Amino acid sequence: MLEAVALTKRYDDIQALDGFTLNVAAGEIVGLVGHNGAGKTTFVEMVSGLLKPDSGTVLVDGRPPSEARGIIGISPQHIALYRPLTVREHLELYGSLAGLRRAALREAVEELAVALHLTAFLDRRAGFLSGGQQRRTQAGAALIHRPSLLLLDEPTAGADPETRQALLEVVRRRAGEGAAVVYTTHYLTELMDLGATLAVAAKGRIIARGTSAELLEGLPGEVRVTAAGQELHASTTDPTASLLDLLRTAPRPVESVELRKPTLDDLYHSLAVTDGV
Numbered sequence: 001m002l003e004a005v006a007l008t009k010r011y012d013d014i015q016a017l018d019g020f021t022l023n024v025a026a027g028e029i030v031g032l033v034g035h036n037g038a039g040k041t042t043f044v045e046m047v048s049g050l051l052k053p054d055s056g057t058v059l060v061d062g063r064p065p066s067e068a069r070g071i072i073g074i075s076p077q078h079i080a081l082y083r084p085l086t087v088r089e090h091l092e093l094y095g096s097l098a099g100l101r102r103a104a105l106r107e108a109v110e111e112l113a114v115a116l117h118l119t120a121f122l123d124r125r126a127g128f129l130s131g132g133q134q135r136r137t138q139a140g141a142a143l144i145h146r147p148s149l150l151l152l153d154e155p156t157a158g159a160d161p162e163t164r165q166a167l168l169e170v171v172r173r174r175a176g177e178g179a180a181v182v183y184t185t186h187y188l189t190e191l192m193d194l195g196a197t198l199a200v201a202a203k204g205r206i207i208a209r210g211t212s213a214e215l216l217e218g219l220p221g222e223v224r225v226t227a228a229g230q231e232l233h234a235s236t237t238d239p240t241a242s243l244l245d246l247l248r249t250a251p252r253p254v255e256s257v258e259l260r261k262p263t264l265d266d267l268y269h270s271l272a273v274t275d276g277v
């Protein structure tokens, strides 16, 4: 559904994208992760047709983004709502821009309002919504026309658990119905909840692609033992052996034991080291 090959983009002395290649199949959720400034938003804007690459190609369902607008839904990183318009008016506006009319539009608004827990706020102006309600409205505007390609750029930034769960549930359902999803986030747990595959961006390109299990496999976790007021810890790929080692040498009494599995931070760190960041 999405084929992006060797994209480059330069802003004066900053190489924002530097050979960025990423394909996403129909029904697949790709979690696009990476440090601040890695090029994620630049990529998302390019796929949505807001930004032209210096070189490289983007095809959405075989067409350039400018010819595929009707099948793309985008929820930008920064909230972009019209303060005087109500939630309903936003959903109707984006739905009608995408060609939905009368009964189909009404049904789509009602269905999304329920899914995104917005029913009680449908007639409230965007300027009077809380941050989480604004996030859900913005996601609703991206989803209203059932796009085949969903671009969600940090859709849960600053969102409470209820907003997060509602959004994740809708995204999962849409992918189940065949939508290709690019989901940018700094929260690995959301991507695990979504069953997403990961694409790790650094310095304007994708440097690793796979399931979180594949990418985290072999990375060291951490074992921590607190004993007689002292803290001992070891970085390890074999937590059981390291724990036994620490317990053998630890003073008594042992007060607590903690095992930490490798996280997205460890992954960033290992990839950054490999990549020379």
Ligand SMILES: Nc1ncnc2c1ncn2[C@@H]1O[C@H](COP(=O)(O)OP(=O)(O)OP(=O)(O)O)[C@@H](O)[C@H]1O
Residues within 6 Å of the ligand: 011, 014, 015, 016, 034, 035, 036, 037, 038, 039, 040, 041, 042, 043, 077
């Ligand atoms: N309009 C612009 N003018 C100049 N530089 C820009 C512009 N937009 C982005 N950049 C630069 O391009 C690089 C990539 O930025 P981008 O916003 O794509 O990163 P990101 O991975 O989305 O980061 P974050 O996680 O912080 O959202 C950064 O160094 C950024 O400063």
